[in-house]
Ligand SMILES: NC(=O)C1=CN([C@@H]2O[C@H](COP(=O)(O)OP(=O)(O)OC[C@H]3O[C@@H](n4cnc5c(N)ncnc54)[C@H](OP(=O)(O)O)[C@@H]3O)[C@@H](O)[C@H]2O)C=CC1
């Protein structure tokens with residue numbers, strides 16, 4: 341008998357077929373109020389889980405007592421409690437690497453759009469408000485030659501810094517849990533504490549994971565440390581910053597602008613005060629959202645689940661303490 345797997349997101353047909361060859365798959369294209377009870381009931385029998393964009397905390401996974409492996413179609417693992425899974429000997433597989441360049445492209449788009457006010461001025465044209473040649477009131481600020489500060493110089497942080505260094509002649513500085521010799525050698529990046537980075541960067545870009553240590557890492561105190569002309573970019577997770585404090589900082593002119601791909605609550609409500617601010621560029625969590633990269637992530641996650649269900653967690657296991665046993 342094939343192991344039972346619960347798929348909780350729609351995936352391309354060819355990847356679904358690969359799952360079906362190996363597993364007895366129950367599929368929920370998405371989990372919502374209407375089918376949540378059926379999903380929770382299905383957890384009871386499942387041995388493998390694969391999907392994304394759904395919080396699966398211990399109280400839900402306690403219902404899945406036969407679970408052997410979980411595979412998230414994302415690099416971020418914050419929808420799971422890694423320590424809880426490790427205690428139950430359940431590997432959580434994720435998709436590092438395959439989305440680095442696409443996500444860095446998105447983050448650089450935010451840098452460009454905020455600095456050059458691209459969305460705000462495009463809207464001016466669309467809405468028939470371009471009635472005379474633009475003047476200083478509409479000018480943006482340069483990106484090339486400026487200082488880019490990366491908080492969280494991991495795989496994606498490095499890919500963003502690479503674009504800044506090679507493409508835009510930017511000075512790269514970073515703060516991180518550990519030093520990154522590759523970034524220092526390849527990109528001439530300077531390591532510093534977060535406070536110094538906040539005080540001296542023209543662009544501050546956050547790319548850490550969401551963990552107990554990084555939750556609300558950037559709040560009112562940190563925005564106040566930034567230059568008045570600083571542009572703040574968040575591509576990590578919404579809860580890494582204090583969103584209300586960011587709204588204040590943007591409204592009061594504490595900083596110049598912000599570009600956000602992630603929010604405390606997603607989807608962001610159209611009623612959010614952020615939506616009223618011209619100096620906020622808001623993307624609907626599209627870091628990795630290209631056809632090619634989303635397919636690569638699903639392929640990676642399917643491979644990961646097959647490997648993990650066969651006892652091989654040597655590649656792409658997020659709760660690494662399992663590997664050390
Ligand atoms: N907007 C989007 O669509 C996307 C968002 N993401 C988000 O980006 C995150 C990062 O992805 P990725 O680059 O692959 O991950 P990595 O693990 O490669 O990079 C994360 C970096 O953050 C550092 N870090 C972790 N905790 C802290 C801390 N407390 N203080 C300072 N630095 C810290 C890590 O340091 P160290 O090296 O020392 O461990 C590491 O260098 C994901 O977890 C996800 O939340 C990812 C993909 C797309």
Ligand SMILES: O=CC(=O)O
Pocket residue numbers: 413414415416417439627628
């Ligand atoms: O946010 C996206 C991810 O892969 O994590």
